[in-house]
Amino acid sequence: MTGVDGRDAPLEPVLSARALVKRFGRVTAIDGSDFDLMPGEVLAVVGDNGAGKSSLIKALSGALVPDEGEIRVDGRPVRFHGPLDARRHGIETVYQDLALAPAQDVASNLFLGRERRRPGVLGRVFRLLDTRGMRAEAERVLGELGIGVRSMSQPVETLSGGQRQGVAVARAAAFGTRVVIMDEPTAALGVAESAKVLDLIGRIRDRGLPVVLISHNMPHVFEIADRIHVHRLGRRVALVSPAERTMNEVVGLITGALRVGADGELEEVRDAVRTGLTRTGGGTAE
């Protein structure tokens, strides 16, 4: 455990998990996984298709309730029964399909599910929305993050893929007070738009919010991440620094060609173990 004696680990993780387990019938999606996110860092979570990254992230964002294990926020144990519980702890998630309402405008999407009402009788009795206030606030947040959108009253479906991603990220950044989780934010984007999103992640970190970045894209991970959490067969198999490891080494950890030995160094793995044939319930749900 980290941060208990405050000597060798002065910082306490913002968000951590110990021995999480989630089973779907006979499939074990999370198989005793640990997780640690430190303040102010960008932590990349990498792993093969079916390694169970998404299940882990869903458990951390409240979209999925784990069967066993413990999640801690700032060191205190928590239980999430839904996305709203995680939100209440300041954890915001940008889902891969963005979870935007395409026919509604930018400002409405930014405040979707937590709309602001006018003060006084208009808001209390007539439930009147503070449309202008929300637009102004949306404009401020998007401007601060450098997301270029022509108008806050523009329907989201008229935006480019990168702009939509920007709106979803801005929503998370605006309301996240502790953690922003992003699931494959660059997967659907072109080169220029990906660069903008990476830039955006950096700016969110600079504002002091730690970011969990799930990605398949090694160059992106190495460009932006402070640490890399390698996920394989439902658990964390390594936590490495991109400054100390090469891309090939990380890929080796992902595929199981390499593993972290008892001495903390990487070692090669023989075939039978690597393919996971010795394990039961090796199939995992993404």
Add this chain to the structure above:
Amino acid sequence: MGPAELLGVTTMSLTAPRRAALSEFVLRTPAVGPAVALVFAVVLFSLTTDTFLDVDNLSLVVQQSLVVGTLALGQTLVILTGGIDLANAAACVLATLLMAKLAVGGTASPVTLLAGVAVAVAVGLTTGGVVTAFRLPPFIVTLGVLTILTAASRIYAGGQSYPVTDGLLGWLGTRQYLFGQIEVTFGMGVALALYLVLWYSLTRTAWGRHVYAVGNDPEAARLSGIHVRRTLLSVYVVAGLVYGVAAWQALGRVPNADPNAFQTGNLDSITAVVLGGTSLFGGRGSVLGTLVGALIVAVLRSGLTQAGIDNLYQDVATGVLVIVAVAVDRLSRRRQR
């Protein structure tokens, strides 16, 4: 049809941002196309017939569209969530029978009216409850409810219809004359008020935004922290309330509760919604569009009648119009993607 097409040449000369703003306006105001169509129809029938553009005739057009127009208002809510309600007219008919029979039995008229509205709300609550609890398609659930209610109404009526003489129950049919010559009924005022209240709720409150978001993409709405089931249930209950008012409208229009009335009311209300530019796929549309859609049907029928065209051909024309409206909706979406 949007103004972009109608303006034709003018559009070509607009600068790119202005054109974008225009298409955005059309996208955000889906009632523009139907409104243009309504004006077109009114002008067409005014020019081609002598009797259409007459104050009494226009008043009649509105009065004739009141019940279906009110049913269509509730239908709009359900369709905005991506559902459809086949049982709305059946709930309305059951409510009229209940009110009429209670009135005949001597129950006080306010109680009678409340009972009628309550039964429509109860039907909405049940429908919404089944849809949300078992995650069943609204089409199938309301088809079942339609069959049950139609039978229930006939059993309850016992092969009879019930004339209504009660003042309160027929009150919405009360006629007034504006400026001494324009005939209006209280029913028109109530329908207009109901439309305005729901327009406000859908466009100016968080509840309205949640209704649209649920119809747009239920999973995205859930992940955004919207209580999807609660929102859906509220929509069916509010729709039930509107159908209750439609029953009151029906008794004001024809003071007689008949189990065989409004047999195509469900489909007519869907027609009005679709003609009003609301998408059957959910999440897009407006109640003002539905108001226009209901008027389009009424104007078309009246105009064709004045032009001496048979009822059955009017049905054909309405059917063609519905298909055209859905096709326009589909094509305009495709262009957006």
